[in-house]
Amino acid sequence: MDATLASTVEFLAPAKINLALHVTGRREDGYHEIETLVVFTAFGDRVSASKAERDSFEVTGPFARDVPLDKANLVLMARDRLREEIGGRAHPVAITLEKNLPVASGVGGGSSDAAAALRALAGLWGMDGGAALARIGVALGADVPMCLSARPLIARGIGERIEGLGRMPRLSLVLANPMLALATPAVFAALKSRSNPPMPAIAGTDLAHLASLLSYLGNTRNDLEAAAAQIAPDTREVLASLWDAGAPLARMSGSGATCFGIFETPKAAAAAAAAIRERRPAWFVAATETCAA
Numbered sequence: 001m002d003a004t005l006a007s008t009v010e011f012l013a014p015a016k017i018n019l020a021l022h023v024t025g026r027r028e029d030g031y032h033e034i035e036t037l038v039v040f041t042a043f044g045d046r047v048s049a050s051k052a053e054r055d056s057f058e059v060t061g062p063f064a065r066d067v068p069l070d071k072a073n074l075v076l077m078a079r080d081r082l083r084e085e086i087g088g089r090a091h092p093v094a095i096t097l098e099k100n101l102p103v104a105s106g107v108g109g110g111s112s113d114a115a116a117a118l119r120a121l122a123g124l125w126g127m128d129g130g131a132a133l134a135r136i137g138v139a140l141g142a143d144v145p146m147c148l149s150a151r152p153l154i155a156r157g158i159g160e161r162i163e164g165l166g167r168m169p170r171l172s173l174v175l176a177n178p179m180l181a182l183a184t185p186a187v188f189a190a191l192k193s194r195s196n197p198p199m200p201a202i203a204g205t206d207l208a209h210l211a212s213l214l215s216y217l218g219n220t221r222n223d224l225e226a227a228a229a230q231i232a233p234d235t236r237e238v239l240a241s242l243w244d245a246g247a248p249l250a251r252m253s254g255s256g257a258t259c260f261g262i263f264e265t266p267k268a269a270a271a272a273a274a275a276i277r278e279r280r281p282a283w284f285v286a287a288t289e290t291c292a293a
Contacts, residue, residue, distance in 0.1 A: 009123040010048035013116035014040040014150055014291060015101055015175065016108030016143065017260055018253045020220035026194045031142075031158045035199045037165075037220070040150045041173060043288035045100050045109060047075065047116035049124050052094040055079075061099035066181075074114035074140055081136045082121050089125050102284050104181035106228075106254030108143045115147035150291060154202060167208040170289050172269040174242060176276055177258040177284040178234040187255040190227035214248055214262065221251075228256035235259060241280065245272035258284075 018036050025033040045061070057076060059067045071077060075097055083090040095117065101109040118133050137144035142159035152165040200219050206212040229235050235252055238259045242250035246268065247261030263269040266289060273287035 008048060008050040009120040010046060011116040011120050012042075012044055013047050013109070013112040013147070014042065014044035015258075015288070016040055016112055016147055016254070017173065017175075017290070018106075018222060019217055019251070020199055021222045021224060021254065022199050022220070023188075023191060023194060023196055023223040024198050027158075032188055032194060033157060034155070034159060036155050036159070037153075037199065037202075037217075038146055038155060039152050039168070039171065039290045040112075040147075041175070041288045041290055043100070043175070043286050045113050045116070046098040047113055047120055048096045048098075049117070049120040050094045051124065052092045055092045056094045057097070058095070059097045059099055061097075063099040063102055064097075066103045067097065067099050074110045074144075075117045077140055078114040078117040078136070079121060081139065082118055082125070082127075082133075085132055085136060086125055086127050089127070090121075091125070093121065093124060095120075102177050102179065102181070102258065104183060105177050105258040105284075106182065106252065106256045107175070107258050108147055108254065111141050111143035112147040112150075114140050114144050115150070118144075118148065152290070154199075165202075165207065168290070169208065169210045169213060171210070171213075172263045172266045173288050173290065174245070174247070174261045174263065174269050174273045174276065175253075175258055175284070175286045175288065176238050176242060176261075176273075176280075178232070178238055178280075179282060179284060180232045180234060180257040182228055182232055182256045184255040186231060187224050187228050190230050191223070192227070193223075196223050210262075210264070217249055217251075222253075224255050225252040228252060232257050238283070241276050242272070245275055247272065 020037040242261030250261040269287040
């Protein structure tokens with residue numbers, strides 16, 4: 001059904017995974033310059049919006065209790081900013097957020113939720129999104145424009161300069177978090193170096209096959225990983241569990257504490273997730289795949 005004719009619109013808010021994240025400098029305003037290679041997963045939160053007599057906001061899912069219900073929530077901020085943009089057509093809406101991702105976990109959950117809300121509400125309110133959604137996204141946070149894209153990309157600057165990537169393999173991943181919430185500002189504050197080498201040049205690099213992508217990633221890093229481990233040493237155990245489960249590459253995503261392992265096949269990822277979950281039942285563990293480019 002055409003979203004403009006629907007009474008309910010729903011979108012996936014996929015987990016955002018930083019396959020590589022290089023911190024290359026710090027601006028005078030305090031924001032850090034980064035270069036990051038980002039993919040999105042088929043696993044994530046879900047945001048639905050329905051026509052209603054009055055505005056409402058409900059949160060369900062395993063991590064619902066960790067989500068603020070006031071206007072500090074990026075979903076409600078997205079609703080209010082978009083309503084200001086389009087005016088009278090923005091009738092009341094009932095929004096439901098199904099929270100499947102841990103909060104403050106380095107996978108862009110809040111930003112992805114906001115992006116999904118913008119897309120859902122634009123459809124429900126009959127708005128042609130495009131440039132307006134991108135402009136609102138930047139105002140909500142540096143990660144929101146990436147999440148509006150939800151495709152493999154390189155982001156630079158503070159995350160607002162986005163370059164889409166061509167063919168990439170569909171990656172089989174395991175996501176694991178020791179149920180620790182890490183505040184991004186605290187992780188950046190713990191950095192020992194704020195001016196590090198950029199990612200290797202992407203032009204001419206074959207990223208279409210798993211072996212060549214892994215080769216490229218072997219020359220990259222997450223500059224926040226060591227800083228996060230100082231604050232939350234359990235991230236080292238999460239990474240060790242992914243390596244021990246057979247991941248050709250294991251790394252922390254974003255500012256943590258979620259880590260990911262890349263596996264050869266979905267079957268291998270599912271087996272690894274089951275093994276880790278058996279040893280660490282209190283952890284968040286999920287096997288998933290990246291979204292198609």
